[in-house]
Amino acid sequence: xxYIDAFNHFFPKRIYELMLQSPAGxxxxxxxxxxxxxxxxxxxxxxxxxxxxxxxxxxxxxxxxIPTASSATPPRCP
Numbered sequence: 001x002x003y004i005d006a007f008n009h010f011f012p013k014r015i016y017e018l019m020l021q022s023p024a025g026x027x028x029x030x031x032x033x034x035x036x037x038x039x040x041x042x043x044x045x046x047x048x049x050x051x052x053x054x055x056x057x058x059x060x061x062x063x064x065x066i067p068t069a070s071s072a073t074p075p076r077c078p
Contacts, residue, residue, distance in 0.1 A: 005057045009039060016040035 011019065016039060019025050025033070038045040049057050
C-alpha cells in the first residue's frame with residue numbers, strides 16, 4: 001500500500017533560518033529542529049523519502065510553509 005504524506009513539514013532554507021532566530025527558535029523548538037536537516041535540505045529530504053519504497057510526500061501549493069507574494073510583506077519576505 002502506498003502512503004502519501006500531504007501534511008509533511010518542510011521549510012525553505014531562508015524561512016528555516018528566520019525561525020531559528022525567533023524566540024522559540026532559541027529555545028526547545030530550535031534545539032529539536034537543528035537535529036533534523038530534512039526540514040530544510042531538499043537533497044536530504046529526498047534521500048530519506050526514497051529510502052521508503054511505499055512512501056510519497058507532496059508539497060501542496062496551499063502549504064502555509066511556502067510563502068507567496070500575497071502572504072509575505074517586504075521586511076519579512078525572504
